Amino acid sequence: MPFMSDAADFLDALVRYEIGLWNALDAALRDAHQVTLGRFAALRALAARGGSGRVQDLAGDLAITVGATSKLVDRLEQDGTARREPNPDDRRSSLIFLTAEGERLHAAAARTFEAAMRASVPAEDFADLPRLTARLKRLLAQVATAAVTGGVR
Numbered sequence: 721m722p723f724m725s726d727a728a729d730f731l732d733a734l735v736r737y738e739i740g741l742w743n744a745l746d747a748a749l750r751d752a753h754q755v756t757l758g759r760f761a762a763l764r765a766l767a768a769r770g771g772s773g774r775v776q777d778l779a780g781d782l783a784i785t786v787g788a789t790s791k792l793v794d795r796l797e798q799d800g801t802a803r804r805e806p807n808p809d810d811r812r813s814s815l816i817f818l819t820a821e822g823e824r825l826h827a828a829a830a831r832t833f834e835a836a837m838r839a840s841v842p843a844e845d846f847a848d849l850p851r852l853t854a855r856l857k858r859l860l861a862q863v864a865t866a867a868v869t870g871g872v873r
Contacts, residue, residue, distance in 0.1 A: 742757060760833060775813065
């Protein structure tokens with residue numbers, strides 16, 4: 721077997737876990753609510769913002785491009801879970817609002833998401849999610865810092 725560093729092993733395990741977890745959560749949401757994990761993430765981001773936000777806000781929340789976010793919002797509008805209105809404070813942007821259907825779907829899907837997470841994460845790790853989340857956010861901040869400073873020298 722070829723040599724694998726701890727760093728490579730960590731990356732491999734992290735990526736495989738993320739893909740497996742994403743697929744399990746996506747399947748649970750599709751089965752129960754006919755909504756993808758990506759659309760649920762957008763509904764969740766809007767709900768966290770009090771039910772509304774700009775496309776640029778959602779792009780930052782979801783860590784995707786503004787173009788991808790705009791297309792995602794188009795799909796949310798098509799399925800009746802969000803609506804787009806002109807931003808009265810900035811004619812160049814629009815505001816995205818959860819509809820009553822979007823609020824209902826978010827609430828129901830959030831329960832399914834929570835149950836699927838509990839089924840996918842061992843109980844002792846689930847109880848430790850706040851600490852694990854904080855550690856991942858520190859790692860993410862380090863990656864962002866490395867990207868800004870030019871990474872490895």
